[in-house]
Amino acid sequence: MTDGVAERSRPRDRILETAQDMFHKHGIKGVGVDAITEAAGTNKMTLYRHFESKDELIIECLRATAAKASRIWDEFEAQHPGDKLGQLHAWVQKASELLSADSRGCDMANAAVELSEADHPARRVIKELKEAQREKLVMLCRDAGIGQAELLADTLSLLLEGARVSMQSVGSEGPSAQFVRMAESLIASFRAR
Amino acid sequence: MTDGVAERSRPRDRILETAQDMFHKHGIKGVGVDAITEAAGTNKMTLYRHFESKDELIIECLRATAAKASRIWDEFEAQHPGDKLGQLHAWVQKASELLSADSRGCDMANAAVELSEADHPARRVIKELKEAQREKLVMLCRDAGIGQAELLADTLSLLLEGARVSMQSVGSEGPSAQFVRMAESLIASFRAR
DNA sequence: GCTAAAAGTTACAGACCGGTAACACCCTAG
DNA sequence: CTAGGGTGTTACCGGTCTGTAACTTTTAGC
CATH class of the missing domain: 1.10.10.60 (Homeodomain-like)
Structure with a gap:
């Protein structure tokens, strides 16, 4: 069955x-x-x-999810070859689609919340995968010619992370509804500097 | 004992x-x-x-936590009587202190992540309390004379929510380290419009 | 000091959890 | 056809979970 x-x-x-x-x-x-x-x-x-254990299964699941997310970056490159700024806007667009399609947030962030034990084996993996994602976004901002690339990338990260967790508390009509507007005006503001 | x-x-x-x-x-x-x-x-x-049940205890805990958070707003008023903009900066400062002092994030957001059942009795309470907090921040921004008060309040909300969940995934050296800088430059930017 | 309510104690029910043992089966590579 | 690895099945272990029953002890008001 x-x-x-x-x-x-x-x-x-x-x-x-x-x-x-x-x-x-x-x-x-x-x-x-x-x-x-x-x-x-x-x-x-x-x-x-x-x-070998449920914990191992959890870790493999997180890796698989991160790998799926990583493949989305390839789509950006395919859709806007060479156009890094276009890819950044595609990232915003994709993030917004994610918010609309699903209200259970980020698996890694959720796992970090659930697995509160500081020495849980999955926590290393979560940190590594999240850091890799951060690095990707920083690179994208930098290659898009933005001066303070790290700061923009981190701000966008926090906005998305916040939107995904906010969805779970107050739903899609809450602050997360304005995510695209926030992100786009942030990008514009950083580009103007 | x-x-x-x-x-x-x-x-x-x-x-x-x-x-x-x-x-x-x-x-x-x-x-x-x-x-x-x-x-x-x-x-x-x-x-x-x-x-009457663990669920009831959970709800009472969330209410108590929200009540504690609510009392912090009174501190803002006491520290900067009548000065709404000063209170907004105090909010940023207090949020930053929260981030430094504790890395387990927001109890309500964490509860929303853990209690994934859509009909869990605590979810109503979480939504109500979060909406009340949002309303307070919107009012503060509005009274501080900011034009797009809702948008600023929502952006600040998402930034803080994101920072608190990011702490749990990647720790205090991650994107959340820049929270104050992000929030302050956002406020400045909104005030300039 | 008496009384009644609040709190402590012990034991238990029934369910679920992660994880393992032993054994039967099937399907494919040789 | 046969051997062996992958898979299915059943039963079980020890532990933990929420929640309850019955009874004793402590506490507080009068």
Whole structure:
């Protein structure tokens, strides 16, 4: 009995994909391994043959999610080849689409909130992946010819992070509704300096 | 055997205070009622005589936290009586202090992340409290004579929300380190319009 | 000091959790 | 056809969770 998410493929892939989806929707501590394997059309033993623990599965899910996000950057390059400023606007646009399409926020940020233990193995991974994403945005701003590239990138990061978490508290009609306007006027303001 | 948090006071107050602290530090799903009552120097039965369920306790904790935050607004008024712009700068300063003092973010936002069930009773409360806070900041911006008060208030909200969640992912050396600079230059920019 | 309410204590129910053992099955590579 | 690895199934372990029952002790008001 497979659900829509998991077609007939290798159990490991189905588990990974299903776990990503369920962790995202219900939170890491809100879903157990039994529920994941059942939704993936397999069983707990098979999960533990492929992942040595739930924590390992969590980490693999975060890596997979980050890899997906990373592929979006390639789209920007494909859509606006060489045009770094165009890619920055595409980033804003894509971020806005993300906000409209989904109100459960960023998996990595959510995981950081849920896994409050300072020494949880996933925290290293979260920090690494988030730092890599930050570096990408800084580079994009710099290549777009913006002077204070780090400051703009960090401001945009905080705005998006805030919008994604705000969605979860007050919904889509809250402050996050103005994200595009904020981001665009920020970019314009930094370009004018 | 009482710990530092809970002096000799009524059990209900000790439970509430201890629960606030532990929910904040370890997350709502990361701490059980037994652990709370033990840290509060009491027991589970007493908790359930004062709160009809853990969910009710969660809600009461959120209300108490919001009430504490609300009292900070009174400080602003006391420190800068009549000077709304000074109060806005005090808000930025206070937000920055919050970021430095604590890296577990906003209890309400964290609760919204953890309690992913759309119909969880705490979600109504979270939304109400967050909307009240937003309204306060909008009023402050408006009274400070800023034209696009809602937009500035929402931008500042998202920046702070983002900074508080970013702290939990990448730590205090990440984008949140620039919060004050971002906020101040935003205020300056809005005032110049 | 008596009484009644509040609080403490112990034990338990029922569910879920992460993780493992033992064994049967199937499917594919040789 | 056969051997072996991947997979499915069932049962279980020890622990933790929210919530309750029944009973004893302490506290506070009169």
